[in-house]
Amino acid sequence: MLRKKLALAATSVAALVALTACGGGSTEPAAEASLDPANPVVVKVGASPVPHAQILEFIDENLAQDAGIDLEITEIEDYQTPNIALADGTLDANYFQTAAYLADQVAQKGYEFEHGAGVHIEPLTAFSKKFSTPEEVTEGAKVVLNNDPVNQLRGLRVLENGGLLANLTDEDTVLSIEGDAEKNPLGLVFSEVNSEQVPQYYTEDDSVGIAVVNGNYIVQAGLDPEEILVQESAENNPNANFLTWRAGEKTEAIGALEELLHSDEVHQFILDTWNDGSVIPATN
Structure with a gap:
């Protein structure tokens, strides 16, 4: 064929x-x-x-x-x-x-x-080499995630489910929450890149504390499941x-x-x- x-x-x-x-x-x-x-x-x-x-x-x-x-x-x-x-x-x-x-x-x-x-x-997944649990994440940690609006909100929801963000709406973006102490109590600092670039930033930039990665790129990049911080639920997804x-x-x-x-x-x-x-x- x-x-x-x-x-x-x-x-x-x-x-x-x-x-x-x-x-x-x-x-x-x-x-x-x-x-x-x-x-x-x-x-x-x-x-x-x-x-x-x-x-x-x-x-x-x-x-x-x-x-x-x-x-x-x-x-x-x-x-x-x-x-x-x-x-x-x-x-x-x-x-x-x-x-x-x-x-x-x-x-x-x-x-x-x-x-x-x-x-x-x-399932969209947040990875970290610096933190083993969401409770360990420190103030001002750098987060790299997708720059397209749909997957970015989805990524923010993953962080919210992990207790790192709060009270998000469907209109929220990194720009709307970065300086909002109620929604972003740890003052996380966000970096937006193309979805296919997120694993590269995660593996090569030591300043990155958390990377929210699309599932297909997780497999493709061979990321370590031991570094999963929080993952999107598959149930009713x-x-x-x-x-x-x-x-x-x-x-x-x-x-x-x-x-x-x-x-x-x-x-x-x-x-x-x-x-x-x-x-x-x-x-x-």
């Missing part, structure tokens, strides 16, 4: 389009057709490397051909490129985001997308990741992929591969 994996940065949308053209592939969505395992339909999917692309690779290697599809998997490191590439037709679908993040992107950029049911959850496609363009092939993402085989693959709880199947 045909598989393609490319690593992209936020500034590489043009490069993605060029690479697709050079590979002879069309930027048109997968054609609607009766799916035939002997002549599988190619579906171009952009995904975060871990765990999304790994889940897609499992499907491609074990389930896709019998379903009459063949996945071209494009690994994308950042959270902006997948939706840009989906909107411009470079991709047929992407797999990396949550409902809250997608809603924010649609509101900001006017994307016309639809999505499937949640596939998996990656609304932040499941799902497959997304352009509105009105859910082809038969995309529908087949959506079904495979919710198969018993994929459910078991997630449980077996991430048995530390860093990635868990969603319940819908």
Whole structure:
């Protein structure tokens, strides 16, 4: 089966389009057709490397051909490129985001997308090399976290659940709470960076006291579970990741992929591969 994996940065949308053209592939969505395992339909999917692309690779290697599809998997490191590439037709679908993040992107950029049911959850986690428990965190500790509004609030909620922040609202950001003694009683000092950069700051900057890391980057960076300070609860968690496609363009092939993402085989693959709880199947 045909598989393609490319690593992209936020500034590489043009490069993605060029690479697709050079590979002879069309930027048109997968054609609607009766799916035939002997002549599988190619579906171009952009995904975060871990765990999304790994889940897609499992499907491609074990389930896709019998379903009459063949996945071209494009690994994308950042959270902006997948939706840009989906909107411009470079991709047929992407797999990396949550409902809250997608809603924010649609509101900001006017994307016309639809999505499937949640596939998996990656609990957001606060790590620390300096503090073993939330009670040990000292005044003025430096916190590095995501700079996109949706995941930033989610990260602040993790800190609130650990008792480090209080009385947050859904409108709060690091700017609104940094000088607020009621909400930020320890006077934590926040540093906002791109989500994929958080693990690098955590491992390389000795001034960082706490890092709030998105689940896929935890796995990718191989962070030490012994350094977990507080973790988002998986129970009733609304932040499941799902497959997304352009509105009105859910082809038969995309529908087949959506079904495979919710198969018993994929459910078991997630449980077996991430048995530390860093990635868990969603319940819908």
